[in-house]
Amino acid sequence: MDCKEFEKLIPDFFERKLDFLTLNQFNKHRLECEDCNEELVISFLVTKGIQRLEEGDAFDLQKELEQYLEEAERKIKLHNRFLRIGEVLEILAILLIVVAIIWVIV
């Protein structure tokens, strides 16, 4: 993912619209690219700040942003775990087939 793509995805990120693969790449780029991370923080403060001012809510945006980012990372971790379970099951299935074949031959 490059910086332009990242920038385009920022609004979707805040609306939790990114799918896992995109979210994963988005998060990776954020961790690698300081400019984009800054961009993300600024657009969060701007969009959410305006929204909150209109609503008249007391707000702790920094904390809220951290929650967004943590949630994203949790999602990615969970998804990766599922992928790994899938891989293990696949290997087990292959092993079973191999055993079955050997069984038939012997």
Ligand SMILES: [Zn+2]
């Ligand atoms: Zn970037």
